[in-house]
Amino acid sequence: MPPKFGTSGLRGLVTELTDALVAAHVRAFLAACPHGGGVHVGRDLRASSPRIGQTVLAAVREAGLEATDCGAVPTPALALAAMGRGQAAIMVTGSHIPDDRNGLKFYLPTGEIAKSDEAAILAALEQAETGGGTTGPLQEDPGCGAAYATRYTEAFGPRALEGLRIGVYQHSSVARDLLAEVLQALGAVCVPLARSEVFVPVDTEAVDPALRDLLPAWTAQHGLDAVVSTDGDGDRPLLADGAGQVLPGDVLGPLTARMLGAKALVTPVSSNTLVEAMGDFAVTRTRIGSPHVIAGMEAALRDDPQARVAGYEANGGFLLGFEAQGPAGPLPPLMTRDALLPLIAPLAAARAAGQSLAQLAAALPARFTASGRVTGIDTQAAAALIAALEAEPEARAAFFETGAPEQALDLTDGLRVLFESGEVVHLRPSGNAPEMRCYAEAASAPRAEALMTAHLDRLDQRLSRG
Known part of the structure; x- marks a missing residue:
């Protein structure tokens, strides 16, 4: 199947993601979308990602723009850093798909691209010209994940997860080290599990049966209160309780929204209907894909700029559309799919209530x-x-x-x-x-x-x- 551009950006077989094809899509993105004079570039841990990342950086510079190499970094951390500087971002990742595939995710200075941006990029693809003027500067920002980590340590504080023993399924997630650092800074004891030097595709929405079998064994062997992980690029969470049972993403979303005091939720039609049965939120349903969720959130904010709106998907990615209050401080909005927040918030909520994760989830409507x-x-x-x-x-x-x-x-x-x-x-x-x-x-x-x-x-x- 040839590379295809759509809701998840550009994806295809590594053998078909040639330097020329990648550069053409970068040029089309820069021609069709605002970029703020520069592009932050990050990548996951696939074997092909460094090569593709260098191609992206070169294409940005050939367009005369500033290119910032952020190295291996979670997608939401890259987006946060780029948005903080008012610049665009491109993440080299195939998310949860196998290592023989890869792709690009595109971000505007304001966040994820919308469906209209996708159409504009495709329209520009045949017309975008190569550079020929001044080569843009190249700089590095290997520490852009630090601001992303600080976002959670300052909002939740050093005792939010105190006393919890949490396994971190590391596999090949680009977020594996940062995730453990944040959890430890919030007071948890972290136990590393199954680190891999080759890429392992982890789908947080359709968890592999072999992994489901491993989770209870890990919790029993290490005396864990939970096991956490993310997909390959760190924007989709995986959370299992003390018995090793996975809490689906469309359970993590409502639990996170309730803890943060959201009043309106936007989620795709595929998500669990327990959210309506909870009675806590005004719920809007969309097509599947974060661009559709973001469009719904933006509509809510146009109607009421003070709306306490959030969004989530069945894969667990959570989007925050308002400034929330964490246990220790404010948590600014981040309207891009994030994995850390829907891991931390339910764990912190359960600990604050003196409950296990399983008890917290059991109080939800039985759907x-x-x-x-x-x-x-x-x-x-x-x-x-x-x-x-x-x-x-x-x-x-x-x-x-x-x-x-x-x-x-x-x-x-x-x-x-x-x-x-x-x-x-x-x-x-x-x-x-x-x-x-x-x-x-x-x-x-x-x-x-x-x-x-x-x-x-x-x-x-x-x-x-x-």
Whole structure:
């Protein structure tokens, strides 16, 4: 599948992300979008990222702009540093996808690019010209992660996690060292786990079964109160409780929002409906992808500049749209997908309440989600299947098996079916990879898992036959 530009930026096979193709996308971004006279460039720990990063830096300088090399750094830390200087940013990362793929994420001086920016970049792609004037300066900022860490240590304080023993699943996350440093500064004892010198793709939304099996073993072996991690570029969190059970991202989001005093939440249609049942927030649903969440947050802030609005995704990434108050100090807004906040806030909230993470989560409405994906599929076959299911009620009745009739159909993003039992099955083809996602929701975790597994099997059977 050739490199594709979309909601997650540019992604594709490393062998197809040539220097010429990468440079062309950088030039198109600089031609189509505001950049503030310079670009901060960061990268994850994939084997291909240093080479691609150097290509990005060279393209920025060829355009006559200042290029700031931030090295290996989490995506939200890069965005925070660039926004602080009023400049654009480009992150070299493929996020959670395998090491044979990579990509670019683009940020304006004000934050993530919007859907309109994506269209402008694509329009400029064929027209962007190479440089030829003055070469822009190159500088380094290897410590840009420090300001990102300080953001949390100052807001939460040195006793927020005191007494907690937390495992840090390091794997190949670019945030692994910074994450441990922040947790220790907040009073926790950190136990490093499974550091890898080769890239390990970690999907925080569809956690690999092998990792799910490891988590309880780690918590028991090391006497842990929790295990934390992030995806490869550090903008999606993974949090497991003291029994090694994963708290999904669409549970972390409401817990974090409640702790920070948010009153309005924006989240994609795929997120757990427990957030509405909580009754704490005015909830707006969007299509899947942080640009859609940001657009919803911006609309809320246009209506009320003082709105205490936040956003989150089912993958756990959290976006803060107002100045919140932490236990020790203010926490400024950061409207880009972040992993540290939805790790720290639930841990701090549980400790302050004298509860475990499991007890904190158990107090939420009993709605449970599960998600997974079928990979290596033919994207045209996936699109054809979704189109047929959308158009034909009989086809849906034959495909879905929940034991209850269909109650409602939601086509906001993919195909989301609500059944009279209250259960949900949601199918969505990926926009940038040969895979199909399946989300399921039910009144118990085992039932949600069973629904998801059964429908993934059906997808695999249908799509593997083409």
